[in-house]
Amino acid sequence: MDEQYSFLKQIDPESSNLIKGLQQIQAVEGYVSDDAIRAAAEYFNIPEVEVEGVLSFYAQFKRVKPGKYQICVCDGTACHIKGAPLVHEWLKQELGLDPGETDADGIFSVETVACLGCCSLAPVMSVNGKVYAKLDRKNLKKILKEYAEK
Numbered sequence: 001m002d003e004q005y006s007f008l009k010q011i012d013p014e015s016s017n018l019i020k021g022l023q024q025i026q027a028v029e030g031y032v033s034d035d036a037i038r039a040a041a042e043y044f045n046i047p048e049v050e051v052e053g054v055l056s057f058y059a060q061f062k063r064v065k066p067g068k069y070q071i072c073v074c075d076g077t078a079c080h081i082k083g084a085p086l087v088h089e090w091l092k093q094e095l096g097l098d099p100g101e102t103d104a105d106g107i108f109s110v111e112t113v114a115c116l117g118c119c120s121l122a123p124v125m126s127v128n129g130k131v132y133a134k135l136d137r138k139n140l141k142k143i144l145k146e147y148a149e150k
């Protein structure tokens with residue numbers, strides 16, 4: 001097994017621990033790469049295709065490397081009603097990204113998440129955990145510009 005994934009050795013290599021192993025990989029690398037799939041398959045003695053099956057079944061796992069700035073657009077009920085689909089449209093126009101995508105430079109990635117817990121401030125998104133509320137096109141542009149210039 002690739003030395004990069006030696007942290008898996010802290011987990012018992014029972015096949016029932018596969019999800020735990022994949023969670024660990026994602027915690028370390030931010031996503032589960034093709035190399036990580038190979039390493040997990042080898043370590044837990046499970047065919048790669050089965051590991052991929054588990055990854056596609058559970059929404060918690062990311063297969064695309066996240067950007068330096070991870071944009072999470074809330075699509076809970078309140079945010080959906082107050083414009084989450086529009087926020088995605090603006091992000092598509094500004095960054096060319098749909099949910100689940102990362103830009104070519106690895107700066108921004110976009111994903112959809114469930115309620116961020118501040119529904120009265122909808123529509124809401126977070127960037128690397130920092131919450132931005134009452135989004136409109138103008139303040140979204142400003143927020144993106146600030147991160148792009150960091």
Ligand code: FES
Nearest residue numbers: 074076079118119
């Ligand atoms: S629905 Fe978006 S914060 Fe609750």
